[in-house]
Amino acid sequence: MTTAVSIPKTGGSGGHAAVAAKARQVLKAYGTGETRVVALDHVDVDIARGQFTAIMGPSGSGKSTLMHCLAGLDTVTSGQIFIDDTEITGLKDKKLTRLRRDRIGFIFQAFNLLPTLNALENITLPMDIAGRKPDQAWLDRVVETVGLAGRLKHRPNQLSGGQQQRVAVARALAARPEIIFGDEPTGNLDSRAGAEVLGFLRRSVDELGQTIVMVTHDAVAASYADRVLYLADGRIVDEMYEPTADAVLERMKSFDARGRVS
Ligand SMILES: Nc1ncnc2c1ncn2[C@@H]1O[C@H](COP(=O)(O)OP(=O)(O)OP(=O)(O)O)[C@@H](O)[C@H]1O
Ligand SMILES: [Mg+2]
Numbered sequence: 053m054t055t056a057v058s059i060p061k062t063g064g065s066g067g068h069a070a071v072a073a074k075a076r077q078v079l080k081a082y083g084t085g086e087t088r089v090v091a092l093d094h095v096d097v098d099i100a101r102g103q104f105t106a107i108m109g110p111s112g113s114g115k116s117t118l119m120h121c122l123a124g125l126d127t128v129t130s131g132q133i134f135i136d137d138t139e140i141t142g143l144k145d146k147k148l149t150r151l152r153r154d155r156i157g158f159i160f161q162a163f164n165l166l167p168t169l170n171a172l173e174n175i176t177l178p179m180d181i182a183g184r185k186p187d188q189a190w191l192d193r194v195v196e197t198v199g200l201a202g203r204l205k206h207r208p209n210q211l212s213g214g215q216q217q218r219v220a221v222a223r224a225l226a227a228r229p230e231i232i233f234g235d236e237p238t239g240n241l242d243s244r245a246g247a248e249v250l251g252f253l254r255r256s257v258d259e260l261g262q263t264i265v266m267v268t269h270d271a272v273a274a275s276y277a278d279r280v281l282y283l284a285d286g287r288i289v290d291e292m293y294e295p296t297a298d299a300v301l302e303r304m305k306s307f308d309a310r311g312r313v314s
Contacts, residue, residue, distance in 0.1 A: 071136075072101040072231045072263040073122050078131035080117050080286075091117040093286035094131070099231070104257045104264045106274040106295070108304070109283030115267045116235055118283065122265065123233045124152050136230060153182055157224030159234035163216045165208040165223075171215075172204040175223045186226060194225045197259065198252045214245025221252055225262065232256075234266040238273055250276040271300035282307065 080092035091114045099105055099122070107115045120126035121133055124140045133141045135155060140148060165174045175195070179186050195201055198218045208216050217237065224232045234253070238246035254276045256262040266277065274280050275297040282290040284307065292303060 070101040071098045071134075073099040073136075073265070074134045075118070075122060076132040076134075078118075078121060078133065079129045080114075080121060080126070081129045090286050092121065092128070095286070095288060097281065097288055099263065099265055100279070101230075101263050102257065102261050103279060104254060104266070104277040106277035106280045107265065107267045107283060108269070108274055108280055108300070109289075110307070113283040114286040115283055117286075119233050119235055119265060119267050123156055123158065124148050125158075153178070154227075155230045157227060157229035157232035159217075159220050159224050159232065159237040161236045161239045163208070163220040165216055165219055167208050170205050170207050171200060171211065171219045171222075174208070174219050175226050178223065179227050182227075184227070187228070190228060191226055193260070194222050194256075197255055198222045198225070199248075212245065213241050214248050217241055217245065217249045218252060221249060221256075225256055225260065231263040231265065234264065236267055236269065238268070238270070243272075246270075246273065271297045271304065274300045 075095050075097045078092050078095045079090070082089045082091055095118060097118075107118060109115055117126065121128050124133070124135070124143075128141055131141070132139055135151065138151065140151060143151065166177065169177065176186050176191070195204065198221055200215070200218055200222060203211060203215060208219070211219065217240075221237070224234075237253075238249050241249060250273055253264055253266070257264055257278075266273070268274050275295050277295060278293065280292045280295045280300060281288050282292075282303065289307075290303065292299060
């Protein structure tokens with residue numbers, strides 16, 4: 053019943069881009085009664101395969117919640133989430149854990165590297181835990197793409213912040229997940245290190261056919277994406293294709309102006 057996952061080669065626009073993940077009428081509410089917060093308000097979204105999608109919006113607009121729900125890290129109150137054709141809403145814990153492990157990659161703001169392992173050991177750790185042998189040719193390519201070939205024996209405290217985050221990116225790419233989610237993956241980096249990491253993410257989409265969804269506050273970071281989704285009050289209120297930093301900044305300004313009460 054399961055089909056082999058080939059390297060997606062779509063990317064760019066045009067044609068009927070395959071969908072890597074989608075949300076249908078997703079409602080996420082926290083709390084009850086007076087403390088009830090609707091974090092996602094009936095969200096419908098398709099994430100195209102082989103594309104780099106950025107999610108933006110004000111603090112509290114639901115960006116992390118949307119990402120966590122799409123990635124199966126959080127449950128929805130109602131509605132459906134699909135990874136490829138698999139509906140993950142309603143999957144039992146064990147199956148969901150396995151699906152996350154086998155098909156999804158994560159890059160967090162804090163790199164979550166193990167200090168006692170070197171870079172290479174950190175990169176292959178998830179596969180080691182899963183008892184899977186890394187595909188050596190692929191691993192070499194990932195290490196090459198993120199520019200870590202000379203640093204594989206170094207432990208995290210012997211690496212710069214940007215290099216540590218590149219290890220985290222390589223770790224996410226190494227297992228060849230169908231889709232990678234990042235919640236402000238460059239949030240802790242200075243602009244140069246951030247640009248490095250964003251460049252690698254971009255290349256992993258262009259050269260490795262990776263699908264990436266990234267939450268960011270930063271217009272420059274968003275400009276590396278193919279598409280930007282804007283959230284406000286738990287709804288997708290706008291989107292932009294082939295964003296430039298200036299265009300994203302302009303759009304953010306217009307949201308600020310509308311949202312501000314003087
Ligand atoms: N565990 C929780 N319990 C209660 N409310 C929550 C919880 N997690 C998030 N929320 C609320 O849901 C809304 C959306 O939160 P979310 O973390 O998705 O925002 P965000 O867009 O990622 O914001 P930021 O840019 O600050 O990270 C917020 O109003 C938040 O207070
Ligand atoms: Mg957040």
